[in-house]
Amino acid sequence: MSSHLFFRLSKANMFHFQMRCTQDARLAFAKTPEAIDPIYEIIIDGWGNTKSAIWKNDFKTVVVSTSNILNGGKFPEFSIRIQNSTIDMCRVYSDVVTPFMSHKEKELPLLLVATYSTRMNIQKCVSLTIKRDN
Numbered sequence: 001m002s003s004h005l006f007f008r009l010s011k012a013n014m015f016h017f018q019m020r021c022t023q024d025a026r027l028a029f030a031k032t033p034e035a036i037d038p039i040y041e042i043i044i045d046g047w048g049n050t051k052s053a054i055w056k057n058d059f060k061t062v063v064v065s066t067s068n069i070l071n072g073g074k075f076p077e078f079s080i081r082i083q084n085s086t087i088d089m090c091r092v093y094s095d096v097v098t099p100f101m102s103h104k105e106k107e108l109p110l111l112l113v114a115t116y117s118t119r120m121n122i123q124k125c126v127s128l129t130i131k132r133d134n
Contacts, residue, residue, distance in 0.1 A: 015080040015114065016092070022072040023049045027080070029087075029111040038109060042080065042089055042101075045070040054087060054103040064101045082111060 019025050025044040030036065041055040045066055052069070054062040069076055069091070077092040081099075085108045089101040 013081065013083045015082070016077070017079070017116075018075040018077050019044070019070065019116070020072060020075045021070055023070055025070055025116070027114060027116045029080075029082070029114050031109050031112055033115075040087060040103070040111065042087075044078070044089075052089065052101055054089065054101060056103070056105075062101055062103050066100070082108065 017027075024046045026041060026046075027044075028039055028041045030039045037057045039057055041058075043051075043053045043055070045052060045068065049068045049070065050065065052064055052066045053060050079090045079092055079097055081088040081090060081097070085106065086102055086104045087108070088099040090097045090099045092098075
């Protein structure tokens, strides 16, 4: 079982983070810390460092090919933008935010809680920053 750290997003619509691990980073967003639908999970470099995905309530909604975004040696920077009923998963290079995966809903609930995890036995180090766009 994965370990989880929950924290409040305070209605922020941009979530920045850096994560150093070898594969299979997972972030989940929900209305509460309890496992109540809807839960949106973002998987980065899963499936042997070949794919990333956005799941809603344990169902894949978006799957894209990625290759070794996570390699354990660097701290790649990411951001997740939640606005206009869309979740954008982005890479950040030199302060330029570029989406590489998106999921659009008819209406997104206010997602107030986030958690991150990796599979057991995967060493990880995470730096998280929550930013509110004005």
